[in-house]
Amino acid sequence: MSSTEVEVRATAAEAKRAAERGAKSRKIAGISVSYLILIIGCCIAIFPFLYIVSLSFKESTSLVSYPPKWIPDPFYFGNYTFLLGETSYIRWAFNTFAFAGSVTALKIFFDSIAGYTFAKMDFPGKEILFTFVLATLMIPFAATLIPAFLIVKNLGMVNTYWGLILPPLASPIGIFMMRQFIESLPKDLENAARLDGCSEFYIYLRIILPNCKPALAVLGIFVFMTQWTNFIWPLVVAKADEMRVLTVGLASLKGQWVTNWGVIAAGSVMLMIPIAIVFIFFQRWFIAGSMAGALKE
Amino acid sequence: MANVEILEVTKKYKEVTAVDNVSLNIEDQEFLVLLGPSGCGKSTLLKMIAGLEEITRGEIYINGKLVNYTPPKDRDVAMVFQNYALYPHMTVKDNIGFSLKMGRVHKGEIGKQVEDVAKILQLDTFLERRPEQLSGGQRQRVALGRAIVRKPAVFLMDEPLSNLDAKLRIQMREELLRLHDRLQATIIYVTHDQIEAMTMGSRIVLLRDGVVQQIGPPQDVYDHPVNAFVAGFLGSPSINFFEGQLVRRDGTWVFASPAMQLAFPAEVGAKVDAVNHGRLGESTPVSIGVRPENFQVVDGQNARMKGEISLVEFVGSDKYVYLDMPSAHCLIRTSPWFHGKKGDTIGLEPDWEHFQLFDAEGRSVFWWNPEA
Numbered sequence: 001m002s003s004t005e006v007e008v009r010a011t012a013a014e015a016k017r018a019a020e021r022g023a024k025s026r027k028i029a030g031i032s033v034s035y036l037i038l039i040i041g042c043c044i045a046i047f048p049f050l051y052i053v054s055l056s057f058k059e060s061t062s063l064v065s066y067p068p069k070w071i072p073d074p075f076y077f078g079n080y081t082f083l084l085g086e087t088s089y090i091r092w093a094f095n096t097f098a099f100a101g102s103v104t105a106l107k108i109f110f111d112s113i114a115g116y117t118f119a120k121m122d123f124p125g126k127e128i129l130f131t132f133v134l135a136t137l138m139i140p141f142a143a144t145l146i147p148a149f150l151i152v153k154n155l156g157m158v159n160t161y162w163g164l165i166l167p168p169l170a171s172p173i174g175i176f177m178m179r180q181f182i183e184s185l186p187k188d189l190e191n192a193a194r195l196d197g198c199s200e201f202y203i204y205l206r207i208i209l210p211n212c213k214p215a216l217a218v219l220g221i222f223v224f225m226t227q228w229t230n231f232i233w234p235l236v237v238a239k240a241d242e243m244r245v246l247t248v249g250l251a252s253l254k255g256q257w258v259t260n261w262g263v264i265a266a267g268s269v270m271l272m273i274p275i276a277i278v279f280i281f282f283q284r285w286f287i288a289g290s291m292a293g294a295l296k297e
Numbered sequence: 298m299a300n301v302e303i304l305e306v307t308k309k310y311k312e313v314t315a316v317d318n319v320s321l322n323i324e325d326q327e328f329l330v331l332l333g334p335s336g337c338g339k340s341t342l343l344k345m346i347a348g349l350e351e352i353t354r355g356e357i358y359i360n361g362k363l364v365n366y367t368p369p370k371d372r373d374v375a376m377v378f379q380n381y382a383l384y385p386h387m388t389v390k391d392n393i394g395f396s397l398k399m400g401r402v403h404k405g406e407i408g409k410q411v412e413d414v415a416k417i418l419q420l421d422t423f424l425e426r427r428p429e430q431l432s433g434g435q436r437q438r439v440a441l442g443r444a445i446v447r448k449p450a451v452f453l454m455d456e457p458l459s460n461l462d463a464k465l466r467i468q469m470r471e472e473l474l475r476l477h478d479r480l481q482a483t484i485i486y487v488t489h490d491q492i493e494a495m496t497m498g499s500r501i502v503l504l505r506d507g508v509v510q511q512i513g514p515p516q517d518v519y520d521h522p523v524n525a526f527v528a529g530f531l532g533s534p535s536i537n538f539f540e541g542q543l544v545r546r547d548g549t550w551v552f553a554s555p556a557m558q559l560a561f562p563a564e565v566g567a568k569v570d571a572v573n574h575g576r577l578g579e580s581t582p583v584s585i586g587v588r589p590e591n592f593q594v595v596d597g598q599n600a601r602m603k604g605e606i607s608l609v610e611f612v613g614s615d616k617y618v619y620l621d622m623p624s625a626h627c628l629i630r631t632s633p634w635f636h637g638k639k640g641d642t643i644g645l646e647p648d649w650e651h652f653q654l655f656d657a658e659g660r661s662v663f664w665w666n667p668e669a
């Protein structure tokens with residue numbers, strides 16, 4: 001073998017390696033760019049949140065300082081103690097829990113059972129009824145606000161939990177969602193349960209519901225977040241101070257002339273914590289729920 | 298403990314007729330096998346017996362009692378579903394024990410019975426697992442266990458062994474037969490597997506497009522198929538068909554086709570005459586069917602059927618020999634000592650005892666009974 005031949009081979013191998021290196025570095029570059037975009041997106045998303053957190057630890061006099069200070073100096077807890085001590089914050093928080101929690105629990109029950117009925121049972125007029133339920137989606141909330149209030153008022157439920165809880169239950173989107181999900185569960189699963197001696201309600205309770213966890217988690221988070229931050233309806237129907245929910249209560253702290261933004265920021269921070277907890281709680285269900293193993297692949 | 302009577306049952310899904318006017322009488326403790334190609338209505342029939350599908354027309358009796366309007370759980374039937382339908386959120390133990398729990402059986406008793414069943418099915422080490430953590434064969438056994446634990450009067454089994462490996466399948470086949478003896482239950486069993494159908498069934502029902510083709514003990518159906526479909530469906534490798542015409546020559550019947558001129562021996566000709574009733578005249582198009590094992594290999598020179606070997610397959614106990622004939626193909630089963638090779642021309646003689654003749658509509662000339 002001549003030396004030139006060896007050289008040629010060496011360069012060929014090197015070129016190949018270089019090409020591989022090139023491909024690798026291109027791949028790394030690609031990943032870096034996507035990470036960079038994600039990081040920027042994250043920062044944009046988290047910025048208002050951090051700003052509020054920072055605000056909540058500042059005394060109102062130092063709120064608008066120039067240049068703006070990110071880390072409060074000194075750390076001021078007055079906003080929190082004021083909220084917990086001088087306002088009905090705790091009561092509002094309880095109300096909000098009772099309100100959003102009940103709506104969530106009831107909606108999970110009603111929507112899943114209605115979804116099961118629409119997905120798996122046969123009865124005359126089913127399609128028409130379902131179309132009717134879906135059609136209510138098209139009526140804007142603003143159009144029903146006043147009639148709903150009048151009904152609640154005539155029932156004597158203004159400033160009561162029932163007045164807060166009942167009207168939001170009527171939204172059909174959860175029924176639709178649950179129906180779609182339950183329809184995808186195999187029919188033989190119910191059939192097996194039927195032969196094993198389950199009543200229709202037991203099939204729902206023991207077989208359908210446990211296998212709906214991913215859908216229930218989505219529904220739960222969605223409903224809880226919506227109601228936790230719901231403002232208009234509680235504002236209209238629960239005006240008495242002891243019946244206020246957090247959003248309405250915090251808004252009421254906004255004075256006509258002076259507003260203590262530090263206090264409102266502190267209230268908002270505390271408002272956000274339960275949502276995060278609920279999210280983390282339901283999140284496990286996304287992963288746990290899976291139909292793996294039910295059927296022959 | 299229970300006989301099942303199916304009377305002119307029809308099931309329609311909008312346009313599709315899944316089961317068409319089926320009548321069956323399944324005796325107490327019988328092991329009846331439903332056999333047929335995919336989509337012929339086997340699962341639908343089982344589900345109607347179980348009460349899981351509404352019956353469009355007809356009646357079903359279990360133990361003499363009309364059950365058309367009886368809910369599934371009160372029919373004393375258990376079903377093994379084709380797709381298993383295990384409860385994904387329960388352990389194997391809970392899957393098997395669920396029906397007992399629903400029946401309010403005492404907890405300790407449930408545990409005991411589940412363990413007994415698990416032992417039979419070799420599932421004892423998987424009791425705490427969920428279905429997703431099991432192999433296909435293990436899942437299938439759980440599905441079987443769920444049915445067995447209930448000790449029903451009637452078992453409906455929809456291809457319960459299809460996912461097992463060959464060895465386990467043979468083992469389970471035996472186990473099922475033993476169980477059948479022990480439980481003295483009536484079993485209606487759906488399968489694609491012919492060996493299963495032949496070995497397990499006391500009778501076979503062959504379905505096609507929702508219509509019953511033939512009912513009878515396995516060997517009867519195998520030896521005396523009523524039509525070409527049944528003949529072609531049973532048997533592996535499947536029967537050879539040759540198309541041609543029936544002509545009368547010198548006072549005997551002759552099957553004439555490009556591949557062969559086959560004069561029937563006197564006794565076969567007499568049989569044709571006996572059942573003919575004017576159905577077969579001069580030059581009637583017919584087909585003949587000969588199973589792969591029903592050929593004699595004879596000297597190639599002056600044989601009436603001749604073919605050129607295109608492939609020889611050695612499958613252990615047998616050799617399968619593929620033959621090309623003028624405008625026909627043929628597969629024969631020979632002993633492993635057969636030494637012909639590709640390109641050789643050999644002669645064949647059908648075994649006239651097992652010879653099948655079908656008319657233009659595919660009905661067996663010998664065995665079709667219009668009254669049946």
Ligand SMILES: Nc1ncnc2c1ncn2[C@@H]1O[C@H](COP(=O)(O)OP(=O)(O)OP(=O)(O)O)[C@@H](O)[C@H]1O
Nearest residue numbers: 310313314315334335336337338339340341342379
């Ligand atoms: N729910 C349904 N709606 C409409 N048609 C159906 C339904 N279930 C079954 N069918 C049709 O009925 C016919 C019989 O189906 P079935 O499941 O009984 O077949 P099968 O014999 O069990 O087939 P396989 O061997 O593939 O399991 C098929 O043509 C099928 O498409």
Ligand SMILES: [Mg+2]
Nearest residue numbers: 339340379455
């Ligand atoms: Mg089937």
